[in-house]
Amino acid sequence: MSPKLDLFANLLLDWGGVHNLSGAKSRQDIERNIQDSLQVLDFIAPFQSCLDIGSGAGFPAIPLSLECPNARFILVEPNAKKMAFLHHLKASLSLDNVLLKRLRLQELPPLKVDLITSRALMNAQDLLNLSAPFLEKGGHFLFYKGSNLNQEIACLPGECFTYGKRVYFYRKGAN
Numbered sequence: 001m002s003p004k005l006d007l008f009a010n011l012l013l014d015w016g017g018v019h020n021l022s023g024a025k026s027r028q029d030i031e032r033n034i035q036d037s038l039q040v041l042d043f044i045a046p047f048q049s050c051l052d053i054g055s056g057a058g059f060p061a062i063p064l065s066l067e068c069p070n071a072r073f074i075l076v077e078p079n080a081k082k083m084a085f086l087h088h089l090k091a092s093l094s095l096d097n098v099l100l101k102r103l104r105l106q107e108l109p110p111l112k113v114d115l116i117t118s119r120a121l122m123n124a125q126d127l128l129n130l131s132a133p134f135l136e137k138g139g140h141f142l143f144y145k146g147s148n149l150n151q152e153i154a155c156l157p158g159e160c161f162t163y164g165k166r167v168y169f170y171r172k173g174a175n
Contacts, residue, residue, distance in 0.1 A: 004066050004093050005034055011092060012057055015085050022057035037063040037119075039163050040142060044170060047071055049113040051134050053105050054121035056082050058089055060144060061117065065098050073098045074113065076105055105130055114139035124152040124169055135173040143169040 001009070009030045015021055024030045037060030048071055052061035055075035065073045075098060077083050083102040090098050101108060114136045118127055124143055135141065145152070149160065149167045161168040 001031070001034070002066065005063060007093060008058065008062055008066070008089065009034065011085075011089060015088070016057065021082060021085055022059070024057070033059050034063045036060070036144065036163075036166055038067055039166070040064075040161075040168055040170070041067060043161055043168075044115070044142060045140060047113075047115040047140070049136075050074070050115040050117055051111070051113040051131070052076065053116065053118040053127070053131060055086060056119070058086060059119055061098070062086075062089055062093070062095075064117070065095055066093065069097055071097060071115075072113075074101060074111070075099070076101045076103060076108060078102060078104045108134070110134075112136045112139075115142060116140070117142045117144070119144035120146065124149060128153070128171075132173065137174065139173050141169065141171045141173060145169050 009027060012030050013027060024033050050071055050073045052075045055061050055077040061073050061075050075086060077086060086100050090100060111134060113134060116131045116135055121127060124145060128141060145167045147167060149169055159169060159171050
């Protein structure tokens with residue numbers, strides 16, 4: 001693990017114990033979440049900009065922003081406590097490629113990105129509908145979901161990737 005990912009894990013352990021930022025309670029849990037966040041680099045197309053919806057404690061956007069330093073990341077999180085942690089991470093990890101927005105997606109001014117990510121936020125179809133206006137033509141949606149994905153949305157061949165209990169939904173937007 002890179003020194004910055006290691007620092008991210010340590011900061012999440014420190015803050016998480018006090019502020020209950022995520023379900024990850026141990027170093028092992030955090031390392032699994034980092035691996036989960038980065039697993040997608042095996043199959044997604046290169047991207048220049050990413051909108052992460054419901055960023056919470058920083059998964060998947062923080063590990064992705066560290067591994068893809070030339071891409072621009074916009075993290076949207078309405079929760080003040082989680083946003084304070086994200087600001088601390090941004091400063092501590094010198095994440096110049098990260099922009100933080102404390103609001104709900106519905107309040108976000110118009111912008112376009114070529115990758116939209118979200119981890120276990122809401123129903124996949126609802127999330128597609130809400131986030132579609134922000135996706136560049138030819139961009140991709142990448143949702144970190146669980147085994148119930150097939151009950152939320154119909155996946156075409158090549159849109160679902162399964163690693164352990166995680167199901168990644170990866171769909172190209174409209175051209």
